[in-house]
Amino acid sequence: MSNANIPPPPRVPPPVPAYTGPGSPRDVPPPAGSFPIDPATLPKPIRDELQAPDPVAIDTSAAELKDGLNRCPKCGATDIRHKAGSDLLICLYCRNEWQGKRVEEEFGLGAGIDQLKGRIIASGARDIDAAAASLMSFKCTGCGAEVTVNTESTMTARCHWCRHVFGVNEQVANGAVPDAVLPFHIKKDDAVARIRQFVDKRRLFALQAFKEQFTPENVIGVYLPYMIVDGNVSSNVAGQGEIETRRYTQGSGDKKKTYYDADVYQLDRHVDFTVDDLTLESSTERGNLDTRANTNNIINTILPFDTKNAVKWNASYLSGFTSEKRDRDVEHLQPRLEDQLLSIARAQVQASVRQYNRGVRWEQERLDVHGTRWVSMYLPIWLYSYHQPGSKGGLLHYIAVNGRTGETMGSVPVQQWKLLLAALTVGGFLEGIALWIIGASS
Amino acid sequence: MSDDGGLWLLLMGPAGAVGVYWALYRHYRNTDKSHAFERETAVQAKPVTGSDQKVDEVKGTQRTRIPGDNVHEYRKRVQRIQGDSS
Helix, strand or coil: CCCHHCCCCCCCCCCCCHHHCCCCCCCCCCCCCCCCCCCCCHCCCCCCHHCCCCCCCCCCCCCCCCCCCCCCCCCCCCEECCHHHEEEECCCCCCEEECCCHHHCCCCCCCCHHCEEEEEHHHHHCCCCCCCEEEEHHHHHHCCCCEEEEECCCCCCEEECCEEEECCCCCCCCCCCCEECCCCCCCHHHHHHHHHHHHHHHCEEHHHHHHCCCHHHEEEEEEEEEEEEEEEEEEEEEEEEEEEEEEEEEECHHHHEEEEEEEEEEEEEEEEEEEEEEEEEEEHHHHHHCCCCCHHHHHHHHHCCCCCEEECCHHHHHHEEECCCCCCHHHHHHHHHHHHHHHHHHHHHHHHCCCCCEEEEEEEEEEEEEEEEEEEEEEEEEEEEEEEECCHCCEEEEEEEECCCCCEEEECCCHHHHHHHHHHHHHHHHHHHHHHHHHHCC | CCCHHHHHHCHHHHHHHHHHHHHHHHHHHHHCCCCCHHHCCCEEEEEEEEEEEEEEEEEEEECCCCCCCCCCCCCCCEEECCCCCC
């Protein structure tokens, strides 16, 4: 029986939906703070709103962190919470405070990226077992009662009989328990202030109903699932570039035209590089960045996080917050990773083709992935949402605050008639000037 | 004033209106924003190597850029030559 040792064919994952759509992520985003029109040319109310300050992001380089368990190491109580504004856990019984271990040092995630070979997957990033249920039952060790935790949205529960607190710490196959968690640093009050500041910059043309119902105090702290990927890759790109050799004009007056001569070059570029902590959404819903259908690009924009400071998983960090469960495996995310690695490669070679002053047309690209390392992580986000009614179920607008750096981004629904009126007013004003110039010169 | 110049000036109004609408819409809705991973990820690259070979000359073109210029459009994929992936 020679066939007995042949491994079964690998399971082919379902095709990944293309991440396309206007705006993102196919377009390279503009530099932060840039605006396509010079604000000085706009009327004063619009200019004032545009030039109001943005919420400031803070630097969050945390100190070395230490160990944490679900039981208080001092008194053994289970009523443990995350201490707001820090990476500390605090025992609500004896007020003891302690810190979780950083996964960066614990698992050696920061080192040896250039030596990576093959695909290394951390235990919390393993493939999701489709049969694993979201609802999990625990036997309370205090009183023996059955307690159920819905891992779709929460990772802790309290026994309603004896008040014992449970956390889902075991890495179950349903994808709910990641390798690491990055605790919230930005407190709720701070997040509320940032959202308010963000919206105050966008009031003039905002939807009336949005302004009336705006209550940033309803912001929710949520841990969203991500895959943090290190990669060791090489890339080749080939194409053609042009260098201008001569520029001349022919004709005179209205018939004057500029002509160019140029040398055409065939270009090949090769670059070896490593990426550290590339962050990918590992939930199907959050990974869909089609701006026609949703505003998930807002949550994507507040990346990156200081993932170096992530601590070992401990469900107590999630107490009081909600969470979303991972539903994508490494295999599903591989095309997205390769797409981003190719984009990085193209950005890396750009400096080497600066002399081609008439531009470069890349025609072919190749990516060799030598090694990758995948770690699943819960990252903290303050999320304010507003549902704008409309056709096809309307649109859910998010304003998101990075729970570590405070970076804020949002989608504010617009009052179309006001925006059109402003555009037509400016257009009419310009047209008036144009007509005046034509009238004066004829 | 020539007819051509007059026509261009008359387009100033509609162009200004569209420009203001588009710029303000994006300021509010931020549909053009996404994570700039090309700039914001820690990348350690070895020096770029490669070759440049002159293959042709263009004479008397009115184009200001090479056709299909995509040097800044990192995210627009071009023909993929299959490499290793792990």
